Amino acid sequence: MPETKIRVLVAKPGLDGHDRGAKVIARALRDAGFEVIYTGLRQTPEMIAEAALQEDVQIVGLSVLSGAHMTLVPRILELLKKQGQESVKVMIGGIIPDEDRPKLEELGVAGIFGPGTSTTEVIEHFEGAVTPAPAEG
């Protein structure tokens, strides 16, 4: 019997050391039936892209609180594309100023979640991003 699971990489790029948000999300995704590969703190974009490849994940969830998202996120998107993983959905949680959102979305970020987002909302968005829309007719 084929059995599929949604595989997600949860990573914290950059140098800030606050991983509580990432852990809360990892736990919530697990409880929703996802397989979550958790890599921990201080990951470089190269480390994240490499882990996304080896683990063949469908979603990469990044927690960024340091303000360095405009450097880190485009680099990760570029590396994923270079290794043939342009179909991987990249989601960001953390502190992302409103003025940066359009630029990130234009680059291909599939979801941005600020402080106060409920885990239910995150889970629904993640599920929706990798579930093909039902065929019409």
Add this chain to the structure above:
Amino acid sequence: MKLAERVRTGDRLALARLLTLIENNSPEGQDTLSELHALTGRAHRIGVTGAPGTGKSALVNRLTQHLRAQDDPPFVAIVAVDPTSPFTGGAILGDRIRMRDLSGDPGIFIRSMANRGALGGLAGTTSGVVDALDAAGFQWILIETVGTGQAEVDIAGAAHTVLVLGAPGMGDAVQTLKAGVLEISDILVVNKSDLPGAESAARALRAALELGPVDSEWMTPILLTSADNGDGIPELAAKISTHMEHLKKTGGREERDHARVVGEMERLLQQRLTDRFKAAQSDGDYERAIERVVDRELSPMRAIDELFQD
């Protein structure tokens, strides 16, 4: 190009994709694995098991670093298994946290697996995943089990060399080792040797080993290591190589490969027969039999007897 061909020629994304197909029991994964089967059998498969918190991931990290720093280093793959939640079907796979030193090396491939409900310390598809990595050309394959207690001994059927880890300050854990996983160890490792009590833990294990049957050809060695500061890691790598040579000399390698194939065939056969039997029942017979057992009308054995009579 076909998936098997891409995997064979070192395409890492194709390999990662194949591992997913195998984990999901998809027909494409099975077909590709069949095409690659002739290429398997070259890797040395090393199991790493032990109670939670004994430092399995950290040890795998150090050992792999050591192997890759040698002249003419082997290609190393790591398969790290963590438990699936029995309630939600989800899992948090956290072994990579301790393996960050290994990133950026194209001679290493790390894959995390959830056990998806299997109880023996591995996932049902771990052996297929290891076969794929073997066919892809990885020479050392380290298989890290879920944290184990006494009975999770599937690794003995999946590996050529089994490392069982203990750690000081885990008196009770050392006790439980005696009863279960101790018997499957080819090498016993007392990790965290930088902490007090390592020597006495090693002595307790030695005493426990001497109670068991003695293999005249291979005396299970007990090594002290610190995955934290690297002490004892070169000695551990050397001991694994010695065991590898020992297996080759004595025919133990063929024996273990044979036993592994027997186990895998039986597992697949059981699955196939169960599926076929259920499919051959008229609608609802099987479910009705279950209900009758639940209602105490029949014992489970009698219910099966009846199903076979029809």
